[in-house]
Amino acid sequence: MHENIPKGEEPSANKEPSASKEPLIIPPTKNQNPDHFKGGLLSSKRFLPLFVTQFFTALNDNVYKQAVLLLLIFQAATVADGALYSNLAAGLFILPFFLFSGMAGQLAEKTEKSKLIRIVKLCELPIMVIGAVSIMTQLVWLMLVTVFFMGLQSTFFGPLKYSILPQHVARNELTKANGLVESGTFVAILLGTIFGTYYITQEAGPTYISIAILGLAAVGYICSRFIPISEANEPNLRFTFNIISSTKNVFQALNxxxxxxxxxxxxxxxxxxxxxxxxxxxxxxxxxxxxxxxxxxxxxxxxxxxxxxxxxxxxxxxxxxxxxxxxxxxxxxxxxxxxxxxxxxxxxxxxxxxxxxxxxxxxxxxxxxxxxxxxxxxxxxxxxxxxxxxxxxxxxxxxxxxxxxxxxxxxxxxxxxxxxxxxxxxxxxxxxxxxxxxxxxxxxxxxxxxxxxxxxxxxxxxxxxxxxxxxxxCMYRVRTTGEKNIPDEGPAVVIGNHVSFVDWMFILAASPRPIRFVVFAPIYHSPALHWLFKMAKAIPIDSEKANPEAFKKAFDDVAEALEGGELVGIFPEGKLSDDGSIDVFRRGIERIIERSPVPVIPLHLGGLWGSMFSRKTKWRLPRLKWSLVSVSVGEPVAARDVNADDLRMRVEKLKALYSPDAE
The missing domain is CATH 1.20.1250.20 (MFS general substrate transporter like domains)
Known part of the structure; x- marks a missing residue:
């Protein structure tokens, strides 16, 4: 997979690139700044209060639901009645998600989120008072009413807890933050289920459960008061109380x-x-x-x-x-x-x-x-x-x-x-x-x-x-250095040395974002590989002399991708290395940047020369031990400073970060 942009003039037609219909990366939240993300997640105010609030919310829900489920079964005169009550309770808990999720999504969009979370958690206190009364009196209808209101509270809390995360968590922390939220939720579900099941069967069980749900609601509200302010994403959004219109609106946003x-x-x-x-x-x-x-x-x-x-x-x-x-x-x-x-x-x-x-x-x-x-x-x-x-x-x-x-x-x-x-x-x-x-x-x-x-x-x-x-x-150990030099959002061109047919895969493995690589057209259209390159949204290019239309279209596609905020990858050598060294960089990179002034990110690939995918040996079998592949990413080069020879020197310097002894 390589650039193969021949020397010569850039195509005369300068088609204005259109914005991509599906930008792969969305710009960060307005209130994000580097200082805001200092410190670990569980030791920082930006995440810990939300995590604890979510944990106690899930714990309280399941303590009450499990206790009520058993009480409803005990209250039933027959097995059929017990099944009816339990299914009715499950249905009443889910019903608000159908009816009010549209309103909840709109409200979370146009309102400061930490304030809204505190309001939702404050509403949990009177709901749990009703819940405690329902358990102490064992009134079936009151238990079912409480379950419905718990589902309503969860309906409004759900969009808040997930949409607030990107405002207080850095992009490279999103996976960890979601992992912690999910793990905390399921631990809370487990503990709540066990607690509710065990204590409701005790002689003083209703009293224990009532005290627990009131205490958990209070603790959850107190924790919510420490959640930092989160700006409204769309304060001018029109809010409607119409269930059908609000639900339609959230699905329009999804579409x-x-x-x-x-x-x-x-x-x-x-x-x-x-x-x-x-x-x-x-x-x-x-x-x-x-x-x-x-x-x-x-x-x-x-x-x-x-x-x-x-x-x-x-x-x-x-x-x-x-x-x-x-x-x-x-x-x-x-x-x-x-x-x-x-x-x-x-x-x-x-x-x-x-x-x-x-x-x-x-x-x-x-x-x-x-x-x-x-x-x-x-x-x-x-x-x-x-x-x-x-x-x-x-x-x-x-x-x-x-x-x-x-x-x-x-x-x-x-x-x-x-x-x-x-x-x-x-x-x-x-x-x-x-x-x-x-x-x-x-x-x-x-x-x-x-x-x-x-x-x-x-x-x-x-x-x-x-x-x-x-x-x-399975086949390699990938060691990446400098990956933070790849921007979280916005367009850029990634360039590197070309030593094997799978270089692009290892660059993708090291990148936190998708990259669209420029590929020599005959390789792109080969029957064995076309499906893979098409899946990767690669951009085919051919020689200007052999196929001027394909040559021009490649430049147009690159410009369009960059206009849409995507990363584009090329190998400026224009061919696979014959001896593992870095060849002369062609001027195609300069033409691309002249048309689309974006940063260029140099990188060096080490450890792939001599592999079964390089030209050193045609029929080399995979080694049984893991091979080390090094991807060293350099600092971005501003568009005004882009020069093919200078980029080659930068890649040569990055080569020093790879240790051949590690192969």
Missing amino acids: AQTESVGKSVVGISWFWLIGAIILTSLPNYVKHVMGGDELVVTSALVVFSLSIAIGSLLCEKLSRSRIELGIVPFGAILITLFLYLLSQEPAITAYYEPTDVLLTLSQVVNTGDMLWHLVWMGAIGIAAGFYTVPLYALIQQRTSEDSRSRVIAANNVLNALFMVGSAILSIVTLSVFEWSIPQLLLLLAALNLLISIYIYTKVPEFFLRFVIYILAI
């Missing part, structure tokens, strides 16, 4: 975003469908498939919830503190694999004689392959963290600032819709068709594979990043 944002919303909603089915089916799966008792059910819930938290935290490490979309397909593949393994019923008869008595946790751990089923549950949770965290971060980064809250509100509506779909799917398969839970899990595995293929076909960037990520991990 105006790039396809990667839209498909990320679909991916997140699909995860909530899978998660809802697993959580609701878990007790019956443990009891009827694994033969475990109540403690085994609790253990399975702990394993699944904590694994999501672990996966969310690991995601930041695997992403190298960036938004790494290559992890999303990896997570999707693992979810499909472990759903399939979980759908295979354990062979307990060979190890344990079945009886009517349910197995204890120690018996499950030591019986047949049932321990592995707990492992599969944990693996699904970890994979879910890999899958969701980058998607949330991508939505926050690539959504325009003046519509971010509304996009998140639209995401909440779709999440609720998919969760209703999970209930319908469970009822149809388990009750109507009388499938077993393992059969339902097998169907989920197949559907997850199909949904993943659909998303990655529509947004090839996910699959491309996955291929690059796997290549960088």
